[in-house]
Amino acid sequence: MKAVRLLEYGGQLVFNDVLTPAIARDEILVKIKSSAVNHLDLVKASGTARQILPIDLPWIPGHEFSVSGVVEQIGSDVAAYAPGDAAFAANETGGAYAEYLAVKPAAIARKPSNLSFEEAASVPVASQTAWQGLFTHGHLEKGQTILIHGGAGAVGAYAVQLASHAGATVIATASGDDEAYLNSIGANRVIDYREEQFEKVLREKVDVVFDLVGGETQKRSFLVLKEGGHLVSAVQPVSQEEAAMHHVSGVIMRLAPSGDVLGRIGRLLEEGTIRPDVATVYALQDAAQAWKDIAEKLPRVHGMSPSEPGAPRRKKHGKIVLRVA
Numbered sequence: 001m002k003a004v005r006l007l008e009y010g011g012q013l014v015f016n017d018v019l020t021p022a023i024a025r026d027e028i029l030v031k032i033k034s035s036a037v038n039h040l041d042l043v044k045a046s047g048t049a050r051q052i053l054p055i056d057l058p059w060i061p062g063h064e065f066s067v068s069g070v071v072e073q074i075g076s077d078v079a080a081y082a083p084g085d086a087a088f089a090a091n092e093t094g095g096a097y098a099e100y101l102a103v104k105p106a107a108i109a110r111k112p113s114n115l116s117f118e119e120a121a122s123v124p125v126a127s128q129t130a131w132q133g134l135f136t137h138g139h140l141e142k143g144q145t146i147l148i149h150g151g152a153g154a155v156g157a158y159a160v161q162l163a164s165h166a167g168a169t170v171i172a173t174a175s176g177d178d179e180a181y182l183n184s185i186g187a188n189r190v191i192d193y194r195e196e197q198f199e200k201v202l203r204e205k206v207d208v209v210f211d212l213v214g215g216e217t218q219k220r221s222f223l224v225l226k227e228g229g230h231l232v233s234a235v236q237p238v239s240q241e242e243a244a245m246h247h248v249s250g251v252i253m254r255l256a257p258s259g260d261v262l263g264r265i266g267r268l269l270e271e272g273t274i275r276p277d278v279a280t281v282y283a284l285q286d287a288a289q290a291w292k293d294i295a296e297k298l299p300r301v302h303g304m305s306p307s308e309p310g311a312p313r314r315k316k317h318g319k320i321v322l323r324v325a
């Protein structure tokens with residue numbers, strides 16, 4: 001099969017033929033239509049986090065994908081799966097920048113029929129991270145108030161939509177020019193992080209903070225949480241001393257892909273309650289260019305420099321997707 005691989009930490013991506021994966025008894029082999037690009041791909045490839053996020057080299061990146069005709073081959077222990085279904089999924093180890101992938105059926109959900117394959121591939125990581133951040137770790141309930149840092153990003157946009165749908169009051173920090181976009185997807189209030197300090201302008205405390213930014217933003221978040229509130233970070237550990245001092249809980253979360261959660265998200269997408277956002281679609285063999293786009297936002301990862309001045313800028317919101325088949 002064709003695949004994009006990383007041969008060494010910090011190396012270039014290469015596109016060539018590799019062996020199609022063999023499946024274990026509890027796996028199915030899927031034929032990928034599209035996969036999406038995540039920060040995580042670049043972080044793992046850079047080797048900077050190899051102690052906590054190791055990869056086996058050579059490594060095929062890609063943690064989310066959509067497939068048509070789900071089942072190419074089924075392991076002997078896989079009982080229920082409908083051949084021919086279109087599906088989408090996230091997986092923890094990577095491997096989706098390729099034509100085929102071996103996956104556990106428990107991670108897969110039916111693809112919403114109203115989404116293109118490119119749109120479907122953009123959903124699993126960001127939406128499930130948002131869902132688990134809000135509900136599994138943040139225990140967000142109807143009537144509560146949540147502050148989402150980085151609300152206009154890929155994860156943040158799902159967090160805003162899901163929190164709003166759950167009946168919470170949603171406050172998001174973002175660049176000022178994202179205000180209209182965030183209001184259009186359900187934010188009640190947007191605080192421009194470049195102009196204002198959220199802890200100075202918020203009059204009332206919040207029940208949950210979902211941190212997609214880290215650093216000082218996370219530190220200052222303790223000041224706006226109600227006692228008993230929850231600080232959930234998807235980016236860096238939360239100080240337990242500070243959390244105890246402020247009588248709140250603090251947790252760093254890591255996405256645990258779940259076909260069940262993704263199925264529930266799929267139904268919200270299908271009924272139009274929430275929507276996906278694709279920024280750019282590249283062919284699989286152009287993954288390196290897609291990484292350059294992402295590197296604009298992660299200047300120190302993978303030794304990449306931002307695009308040249310004057311180069312066309314990608315659409316501000318949404319995921320970068322690779323078309324595989």
Ligand SMILES: NC(=O)c1ccc[n+]([C@@H]2O[C@H](COP(=O)([O-])OP(=O)(O)OC[C@H]3O[C@@H](n4cnc5c(N)ncnc54)[C@H](OP(=O)(O)O)[C@@H]3O)[C@@H](O)[C@H]2O)c1
Binds near residue numbers: 174233297
């Ligand atoms: N733990 C997990 O399992 C998990 C899973 C998925 C993602 N993540 C992590 O979650 C983070 C967000 O991911 P993403 O895909 O949503 O990223 P993204 O699409 O790049 O979005 C990041 C957003 O944050 C905004 N931002 C930057 N600095 C800010 C600040 N000080 N205050 C408020 N907003 C700020 C950016 O706005 P501007 O561009 O306008 O500055 C951008 O809209 C990443 O660090 C990613 O690695 C973790």
